[in-house]
Amino acid sequence: MYDFAIIGGGIAGLSTGMALGRKYPDAKILVLEKESNWAFHQTGNNSGVIHSGIYYKPGSFKAKFCRDGSRSMVEFCQEHGIAHEVCGKVIVATDESELSRLENLYQRGLENGLNVTKISAEEVREVEPHVSCIAGIRVSTTGIVNYKQVCLKYVDLIRLQGGDLRLNTKVTKIVQKGDRQVLETNQGEFETRFVVNCAGLHSDRVAKMGQADPKAKIVPFRGEYYELVPEKRYLVKTLIYPVPNPAFPFLGVHFTKMIDGTVHAGPNAVLSLKREGYKKTDFDLRDFAEVMTYPAFWKLAAKHADEGIQEIIRSFSKAAFVRSLQKLIPEVRSEDLIPTHAGVRAQALMNDGKLVDDFLIVPGPNSIHVCNAPSPAATSSLEIGKAIAAQIPQPQHLQAALSV
Structure with a gap:
């Protein structure tokens, strides 16, 4: 029997596991990840930026968590010897x-x-x-880091706290049994007093398994990147962003110096036909059908039709992608860029057609569901973990132990 079971081994799930272990040192904590590695999806395919928080609405979770998280992430990297740079x-x-x-x-x-x-x-x-x-x-205050390395340190710290971490373990069903829950997985059953859903691209589905209604659905957007060839990296010293359109939820293609010295350009933002669709050819019928039959998606598509068309053009035309980059650095040429990895953003879309523009944390029966945690979630991960841990009631048997 576990006190807390966390579904999802990305940076939000791992930071939550670490925060719960610090708050309740005697608790039995379980982290489940369906993939063979930690930080496999959003965390492992993002741009590696330690964001400042400039874009976010004052007073929002994103603004507060990102501002505080930027500091705490840099301090964490300094404390644990993780390569990073506050380059601005x-x-x-x-x-x-x-x-x-x-x-x-x-x-x-x-x-x-x-x-x-x-x-x-x-x-x-x-x-x-x-x-x-x-x-x-x-x-x-903007910086860069490899968030996979951050996650691996989170894993080390959870283990030191006595946590149980399981890879290759996919949750297929959540069964309520009184004040406890049974997580049915491909590796057997796990019983827990409390569930924290940090399943990212599948967080809305896991929420419904846990009898919670986020009143939103995850719509996956693929962000495609190019990389500057080594002899052209001198064109970018730090990070270069355009002025974003506040009506559109993405920041526009930009240049990012990575912590390994490479320079990435992008991303665009196009609908992915699969929740874990990192290639243009990736397709999943269930994922596709869910989006196509979701009325809110068509409201969103109509509202942002012009921007959406431009993003699709950039996806299929390198020349169009390059022209966008040349607005920032005119010297960039098509031959200076080679394709590199793509990422998929789990963006929650409300039933009324509005994008969820803040972190969305939904309570459920003996559970909490993180149903929208796109960028700057990696930057904010330490603060998100602490905030989730603060919302979870202390198990009664731990109260007794702590009062002795």
Whole structure:
């Protein structure tokens, strides 16, 4: 019998396991992951950015968790010797129409308590000599790290706390038995007092298994990247972002220096025809049918039709992708870019057709379900874990033990 069972071995699930182990040292904690490795999906395929929190609505979970998480992630990496760099980034306006949005973004950064600075085009080029723009914002607290390495350290710490971690273990059913739950898996049954669902791309399905209703469905969006060939990496010193369209939930294609020295360009954002569809040809009938028969998706598609078409064009046309990048760095040429990994974002879409723009944590019977935790969840993971642990009631038998 476990006190807490966590479904999902990505960065949110592992950070929650670590936080629960610290809060309740005598608790029996189980982490289940259906894949053969930790951080296999969203965590292992993201851009590796330690975000500052500039984009997020003041007062939102994303804004608070990201601001605090940026600091705690850097401190965690320093404490455990994980390679990282606080290199900062620039967000640049490339034409006059973007200046008002750039100003709004700067004001939002100030409201979120961040160290942001407005800089001229000349000052941008002092940081990024090859960028073409008319104005910019410097965000000094943005950093880079390999989140797979962070997750492996989380795993080590959970083990040191006495936690039980199981790979290759897929939950197929959750059965309520009074105040306890039985997790049926391909590796047998596990009984627990409390379930934490951090299943990412499948979090809405697991929530329904656990008799919780998130009032939203996961719609998968694939982000495709290119990588600069080694001899062209000098074009990018830090991270270079365009001014995002606040009506569209993605940040636009940008340049990211990775902690291993490579430079990635992207991502675009296109509907994936499979929840774990990292290739254009990946297809799953159930996943596809769920999206196509979900009225909320068609409301979203109609609202963002123009942007969606441009994203699809970029997906199938390298020339179109390159043209988007050339708005930031005109020197970039098609031959400078080679395809690299893609990621799939688990984006929750509400039944009314609105994207969930904050973290969505849904209570259930003896359970908590994390049903929307896209970027900046990796940056915020330590704070998310602590917040989830704070919401979980202390098991009665542990209360007795702690009071002795």
